[in-house]
Structures are given as structure tokens and as C-alpha cells.
Amino acid sequence: MRLQFSRKMLGIPYAVFLLFFVILPMLIILFYAFTDKEMHFTFENFVRFFSDPSKLSTIAYSLVIALITTLACLAIAYPVAYILARSRMKKKFVLLLLFVTPMWINFVLRVNAIRELLNWVGLLGEANYFNTIFGMVYDFLPFMILPVYTSLLKIDPSYYEASADLGAGWTRTFTRITLPLSMPGIMSGITMVFLPSMTNYVVSDMLGNSKVTIIGKFIYEYFGTNWNMGSMVALILLIVVFLSTWLTGGFKEEDTVRGANI
Amino acid sequence: MMNRKGILVNCCKAVFIGLVLLFLYAPILLLAVYSFIDTDVIGTTGEFSFVHYTALFTDAKVLEMIANTLVIAFVSAALSTILGTLGALGIYYSKKRAKTVMGAVNRIPIINAEIVTALALAIAFVVCAIPKSYFTLLVGHMVISTPFVVLSVMPKLKQMDNSLYEAALDLGASPAKALFRVVLPQIVPGVISGFMLAITLSLDDYIVTFYTRPNGFETISTYVFNATTRGNAQTAATLSSFWALTTIIFVLILLIVLISNLTGRKKEETR
Numbered sequence: 001m002r003l004q005f006s007r008k009m010l011g012i013p014y015a016v017f018l019l020f021f022v023i024l025p026m027l028i029i030l031f032y033a034f035t036d037k038e039m040h041f042t043f044e045n046f047v048r049f050f051s052d053p054s055k056l057s058t059i060a061y062s063l064v065i066a067l068i069t070t071l072a073c074l075a076i077a078y079p080v081a082y083i084l085a086r087s088r089m090k091k092k093f094v095l096l097l098l099f100v101t102p103m104w105i106n107f108v109l110r111v112n113a114i115r116e117l118l119n120w121v122g123l124l125g126e127a128n129y130f131n132t133i134f135g136m137v138y139d140f141l142p143f144m145i146l147p148v149y150t151s152l153l154k155i156d157p158s159y160y161e162a163s164a165d166l167g168a169g170w171t172r173t174f175t176r177i178t179l180p181l182s183m184p185g186i187m188s189g190i191t192m193v194f195l196p197s198m199t200n201y202v203v204s205d206m207l208g209n210s211k212v213t214i215i216g217k218f219i220y221e222y223f224g225t226n227w228n229m230g231s232m233v234a235l236i237l238l239i240v241v242f243l244s245t246w247l248t249g250g251f252k253e254e255d256t257v258r259g260a261n262i
Numbered sequence: 263m264m265n266r267k268g269i270l271v272n273c274c275k276a277v278f279i280g281l282v283l284l285f286l287y288a289p290i291l292l293l294a295v296y297s298f299i300d301t302d303v304i305g306t307t308g309e310f311s312f313v314h315y316t317a318l319f320t321d322a323k324v325l326e327m328i329a330n331t332l333v334i335a336f337v338s339a340a341l342s343t344i345l346g347t348l349g350a351l352g353i354y355y356s357k358k359r360a361k362t363v364m365g366a367v368n369r370i371p372i373i374n375a376e377i378v379t380a381l382a383l384a385i386a387f388v389v390c391a392i393p394k395s396y397f398t399l400l401v402g403h404m405v406i407s408t409p410f411v412v413l414s415v416m417p418k419l420k421q422m423d424n425s426l427y428e429a430a431l432d433l434g435a436s437p438a439k440a441l442f443r444v445v446l447p448q449i450v451p452g453v454i455s456g457f458m459l460a461i462t463l464s465l466d467d468y469i470v471t472f473y474t475r476p477n478g479f480e481t482i483s484t485y486v487f488n489a490t491t492r493g494n495a496q497t498a499a500t501l502s503s504f505w506a507l508t509t510i511i512f513v514l515i516l517l518i519v520l521i522s523n524l525t526g527r528k529k530e531e532t533r
Contacts, residue, residue, distance in 0.1 A: 005437050011352015011364065014345050014408070018367045021405050025382035026370070028389055080282055083275045095279070097519060102286050104515045107466045108483040109508045112490055113289035116505070120292065120304045138285070191373075199375040202468050205491050216377045223473075227385060234378045245373050 026238075032231035045232035055218070062214040065129065065204075066197040069136040070144075073193045074186065076137070077144035081185075082178070085152035096149060103142040111206045114138050118207065131207040136197045143196075144189035151185025152178070191244055199237060290512050297505035314506040324503060327480040331465060334481065338403035339460035345404065346411025346460075347453050351445070353412065354419040368409045379405060380473035387474070395476045402474030407463045411456035418452035482507070 036042045049055060080099065084092055102110065114135045118124040123131055155178065163173040197203075199216030215237065222230030292304065297315070301308035318324055353364045371379050383405065387398050422445065430440035446453075468483035475484070489500055 007355035007437070007441075008352050008357075008360070010348045010441075011356060011360075014349025014352060014412075015364060017345060017349075017404070017408070018364070021383065021386075021401055022367055022370055025379075025386035028386050029378075029382045032385065076282055076285075079278060083279060087275075094523075097523070098283060099286065101515060101519055102290065104462060104519075105290070105508065105511055106482050106486075108468055108486045109504065109511065110289075112486055112504055113293050113508055115490060116296075116304050117289040117292055138289070141282075141286070195373075195375055199377050200469070201377070202487060206487065210491070216375065219377050219381050223381060223384065230381060231385070234381050237375050237378050241373055241375060241378075 029231045029234050029238075032228050033235040036228060045228050049229065049232055049236070058213050058218075059215060061129075061212075062198055065133055065136070065212070065214060066194050069133050069140065069197040070190055070194045072133065072137045073141050073144040074189065077141060077148055077189065078186070081145050081149035081152055085149055085155075096145075099145050100142050107139065108202060108206075110139060111135055111203055115206055124207070125209045128208040128211040131209075132204045132212045135203045135207040136200075139203060140193045140196060143192040147188035147192070148182060148185040151182045151188075155181045194244070195241060198240075290508065293505040294509040294512065296502075297509045302502045314503050317500075318503040318506045321500070321503065323480075324485070324500070324507075327482055327485040328507075330479060331481040331483075334399060334403060334471075335461050335464040338400055338407060338464045339457055341400070342404045342408040342411050342460045343453060343457040346408040346456055347415050347449070349408070350412045350415035350419060350449075350452075351441075354416065368412050370409075371405050372409050372413070376406070376467075376469045380470045383470070384473040394474065396479075398474045399471065399476065399479065402470040403464045403467065406467065406470055407460035410459045410463065411453075414456035414459060415449055415452040418449040422448045 033045060034041055034043070036044060084096055084099075087095075089095070115124060118131050118134070159177050159181075160173060163177055168176065198214060201214055201217040201220060204212040204214050204217065215233070218233045219230050219237075222233060296304050298310055298312070299308040300311040300313045349364070349368070353361055353368070356364065380402070383398075383402055387394065392398060426444050426448075427440050430444045431437065435443065466483070467481075468487055471481055471484055475481075480488075486504055489504070
């Protein structure tokens, strides 16, 4: 029997790839997270992770670092995006490009540049938590600027005019029109900054003088010693990711492409 | 007519934008300046020299890791682009159910924390008795970049005129010919931007590389990370050659941005 060609068959290689290298690894993690070293089913990994006081304090620190990073990014990115989106400049995309260009330099080299800067001003090894947050804000800022900018750009200018015609001042227009309509961009940005600041330990390792541990670093530590615990942490992160994308109404796919579409 | 308050507001805006740009560029410009000065410590004085550049280009290990980075980026991006474009076509032409499932699985590596993807892959390779090799590294890079290729091809497929493919078949083209001559030209912009994105993701990656690479394989990311955090075997001279590397990459990126925008503008003008 000869197989009839159909266009959907073109997706088979990628479906197989996803099955073996995305779904299967996730299932293996799920298995390890709920078994012990003898492969017996257990909830012990889960209980152990949440009953270790030193772990809990690290989780708390990590969450605070991620929260401050996200808020700082938002505080800087929102005005930037607002000014750019509302400017009447003809070539404002050039300005936007200036904000995105550093993102295309190798990530580790960028962190290294911050490291050299902090070393120069004498902060390296002195203010580990500040340095980590500083580096994270530096690295993740464009991830916040882009989605907020796109969402602000989508607002029909006639809304602003209507609001002004009806007698609303700048503050009222901002709180009643601009802010609510740019919420999807803000949410998108928050997810894209908060998650890496909880998990990307490159920044905290390079700038925190090995004194700052974030949740992602647990996985690194467990990878050498205890896969069951490592898988449990990974599973928890996975759940956090899916909950947050679900709660924030999902990310905008166009925002994840690093400004390649400007 | 702009009043005094308006001028003040505009000045504040310009100053703010300038300060944020300064924040973004200061570290890079600092390295760029010191890459031309023969000192190993930033802040000290020295003579103008290319010593960091010659150090960069004469260190065999450094050259090797640069080559490794570029090769894996191009190979993984090329394979991801083929796989992702086929995947996007397959998803686009599938029935609703398969479409939803594939789309959802495609999003997993995108929204997942990189460390989770990396750990899952590393454990899966061990469980399936696949030793770490160039193959595992390649798979790791493809897992993070292929979903983005699918995402950038998808919108082009949705904009496409479907009747053209049918017309090609009616006029006697084979399905393969119709795909290559009719469908592919329409989605080329998406394929190209997917390829570029795949290259950037691969060039940038540290975490997945660390968990999937064969022993002794270094990319720019792993090499620089090791040199700065461990700091044992590496000398200050190696660290300062990274200033030169950062400067070169920065200049290259500026050129690419500049060229692509100049040509992009031209295209629009001729349209």
C-alpha cells in the first residue's frame, strides 16, 4: 500500500522531535520527582523541600530578588516605552532599536561587562545582593520595554483625544485609559522578567560572589547529588510557570521574539 | 504653541531616555575603551595598544571556543529552521485537535525556565543511555530554538492565500513542487527571521549548553562564565581579552543593525 501524501505529514519529524526531546524528558522528571532512590513512589521529596528551613529562606530571598528586579524593570521600562510610543518622532524605531541592541550581545559577556563595571566602582564582592539585582535589571530590561511598548503603540490615539476633549487631565487619562489598555504588555513583561530572575543563576553566580543563591541554583546543586530532589524543584518551577502564564492570561507570542520583528 | 511647561516636560523626557541609554551602554563602552589600553585592571592608566586583541587572536583555546560557538549556532539554527518550518506547515495543515496539541507542546520550551528544560534533557539522556556528545548539544540547542522558528513562520502561513497551492495542483504541479515553488516563497520572511532568532538564541545560551555539552567542549558563554566565577587557571590577561571580544561583537551587532535597517528602508521605498 502506498501512503498518500498529505501536507500535514510535513509536521511528523517535528512531532517526533517534540515527543522525544520535550514530552519524554518532562515525564522522566515527573517520575523522578515522585520516587525515591529505590524508585518507590513517594511524596518525601516534596515534603523535604518545603521543610528545610535553610531552603525556605533561600526561596524567600530568591522571590524577593525576583520581585525587586521585576518592579525595578517595570519602573524604568514603562516610562521609556511610554515616551517612545507617544513621541511624534518620525524615526522612533531607531530609538527603540538602541534599547534592544545590547540584548543581542552574548548574555554572559554582558554580565561580565557589568561585573567589570561593578569591580571598577568597588562594589564587586561588597554588595552581593545589590549587584545581583543590578545585573538582572540590566540584562532583563529590554524584555520589559518591548511588550509594554507594543501594547502602548496599539492604543488608538483618538482615545487620548476623546479623553482630553471630555475634560480629563493627564493623570486621569493615564489611570483610566493608558494603564488599563497597556496591561497585557505589562503582564507579558512581568512573566518574562520574573521567571529568569528566579532561575537564571548565571547573573547571581557572576555578580553575587557565590554568596547569592536563587531557586534555579538548587537544580544545579541537586544535579550532581540527588536527581529526585532536583526533579522536584524543576517540577515546582514548571508548575509556577504554568500557573503564572495562566493567571496573567498568557504571554503574547510576538513579545518573545526579542525585537526581531521591529 | 509650546509653553514653558511643555518644554520642561520634553527636557525631562529626553534626560530620562538618555540616562537609561547610558545605563545600558556604559558597561559596554567602558570595556570598549579599556580594550585599547594595555592594562589588565579597569580604572588604571596605560598606553594605547592592541595587546588585548592580539592576546585574543593568539590564544588557541579562545579561538577554539569562538569557533565552537559559531559552528553550533549555525548548524543548530539551520536544522531548527528546517525542522521548525516543516513543523509549522504540518501544524497549519492539521486538524484542529492536532493543531492545538502541537501548538501547546511547542510553547513548553518557550515559557519554561531554561534550567528546567536543561535538567530534563540531561536526565533523559542519561536514562536513555545516550552519552553526552555533539549530538546531545545539538538537540539541546534545537529544543530551545525550533519553537521560535515555528512561531515566526506561523503568522506568514496565516497571511498566505491558500487557493494558490490548489491552483498549482490543478495546473499539474506535484505537491512537492507546489510547496517549494508556491508556498515556500510566501513564507520566506518568516523562515529567515526564525533562522536569525535561532542563531541569537544559540549564541546566547549558557544553561542548556552546560547540561548537554560533551566533555571539554567550550563556547563563549561557558568559557567566560568559568573564567570569571572559578578564576583559577585563568589569568587576568584572559579576562581582559574578553574586553576585546565584547567590543568586536558589539561593533559587529551595530553594523548588522545598521545594514539591515538601511536595506530594510530601501525595500520599503521601492515598494
